[in-house]
Amino acid sequence: MLRSFQNHIDHNLAFITKGKLLVAISGGLDSVVLTHLCHKLKLNISLAHCNFNLRNEESDADEDFVLQLAEDLDLEVFIESFDTEDYAKNNKLSTQMAARELRYQWFEDLATQLQFDYILTAHHADDNLETFLINLSRGTGLDGLIGIPEINGNIVRPLLKFSREDIETYATANKLKWQEDSSNASTKYLRNKLRHEVIPVLKEINPQILQNVEITQVHLQEISEIVDDTLAEVQKKVVSIEGEIIKFNIKKLLQLSHPKAYLYQLIKSFDFPEINDVYNLITAQSGKHVFSATHRLLKDREFLLLSELTSDISLNQDINYNDKQIQCSLGHLTFEEVEAIGEVSKSVIYVDKDTLEFPLTLRSWQEGDVFFPIGMKGKKKVGKYFKDEKLSLIEKEQSQLLCSGTKIIWIVGRRADNRFKVTESTQHILKIQLQ
Known part of the structure; x- marks a missing residue:
């Protein structure tokens, strides 16, 4: 297997030979074999082990084993302990999903902080088949049938072309030691049930099932790329962004x-x-x-x-006389007293400061709101203005009104009110800008 592994690295994953690598190791058979293979090839590896504290003494024994393995191979090792059950409860996740999130978050943190180029995990061909069957049984789209990617960003799975049998044979021939996870024997988890009860029958029916599924997934990946090309054309016709x-x-x-x-x-x-x-x-x-x-x-x-989905930080927000800037959901509102009127636009208005009643209020619009649009005679319902402007429901919801008492000064970023405009008698001009 060592020769096959080296050939696979040389022909398909040569980029990892020049990188700084972090090997995810549980202490189990698969990750121990991956560690030994990488060590044999003299790759630049360090080890990372998660203690999820889910199996009491067994979890601690796994940690001790990894520490000893790192010492025997003269490798740098990182250990992190997690309160997985507490994390799962607080984030409303299954224990398995919580462990997955914690594991990959920590790996990414290590990679960022210590400048590891790639994270290696020990997923193999049987894991890929299990994932294929799980997704198939639950009902999935095309993506769920393509399987586990060999390269996903900075995560690389060098054993994905090898079977569990290949890995076991290598470990036995090289007299390797590893830790057995007692939970892997339980069939209460779907993955384990497939592993122990379904896949052995499938292999008995068709000894080439791993290779055949791999070939099928290659075809599915090609189909997925065709779908993506077609979807890109459809997206141009159907989708727009405002x-x-x-x-x-x-x-x-x-x-x-x-x-x-x-x-x-x-x-x-x-x-x-x-x-x-x-x-x-x-x-x-x-x-x-x-x-x-x-x-x-x-x-x-x-x-x-x-x-x-975002929280609106600007609802019913007060603006005091001396405020120069406030943050709102639409951006930043700035307030500046100026000597003369400059260029007016949807994002810049000028008002007579002496006509304002402080503190001003920034709020969402409500049914029945009325304003006096600048440049027009008379009043208009804000809802009618939105309709005439053909605003979407979301744009209406996101609209903000700048008010002086019960009077609307500005539908922010859209239309100012005539009652606060600058006139010949104005002594203090306030420039209000949305940035």
């Missing part, structure tokens, strides 16, 4: 051969939990929406509007 809002044109989407499939591909990176709920927005009334953990998708007439 500020921080992504707009999907419903009419153009429905003209596609499989609109639901295209919509899924366009929004999959935002992790909406149920594609049917998303697709049903197309025929829903304006104002209906669905949420992911980070985004909202809103139906607004002929469009679906995607926006990030």
Whole structure:
């Protein structure tokens, strides 16, 4: 296996031979073999071990084993201890997902702080098959069937072409020692159930299953690239971006051969939990929406509007007489007393400071709000102004009003009020700018 491993590195992963490498090691068979193989090839490696404190004495024994292995091989080693169960509880994660997050967060921190070029993990071909079957059993898109990537950013998996049998044979032939994780024997976890009960039967039926799945995944990867090319063309027709809002044109989407499939591909990176709920927005009334953990998708007439969930820090914010700058959800508002009026725009207005009642208030708009648009006679409802300007529902929600008492000075970034304009009798001019 050592020769095959070296050939694989030389032909496919030669870049790691010149890098500073961090090997993720649990103390189990796979990571111990990866460590020995890298050491044999004289790669520049250090070890990183996570103690998740989930198996009491067994977890501590794994840590001791890794420390001894590092000493025997004269390698630098990093150890981190985690309260995994507490992290899982606080972040509402399964124990397995919590351990995964903690592990990779720490690896990335080490890589950044100590300038490791790559992080090596010991995933192998059987792990890839297990992941394929897990995703298949749960229902997945194309991405879930492509499998574990050999290279993902700075994470490299040099054993992915090798089977568990290859690894066991190498360890036995070289009389290597490793730690057994007792939890791996339990079939209460889906991965273990597949490993112990399903995959052995599949290998019995077809001894070439690992190779065949690998070939299938290569084909799926090629298909995925074709899909990406097609999706890029569709995106030009269906998707537009206005500020921080992504707009999907419903009419153009429905003209596609499989609109639901295209919509899924366009929004999959935002992790909406149920594609049917998303697709049903197309025929829903304006104002209906669905949420992911980070985004909202809103139906607004002929469009679906995607926006990030953010907390609005500017609602009902007071501005005092001497304030020079405040931060709001739209940017920064600056206040400067000037001698004369300069260029006016949507982001810059000039008002008569003596007509203002301090403190001013910055707030969101409400139904029934009325203002006197500068350049017009009479008043107008803010809601009607938004409609005439063809603002989307999200743009309406994000709009802010700068007020003096109950009077609107400015729909920030859009239209000023006539009642506060500078006149010939104005003595103090206040420049207000949105940056």
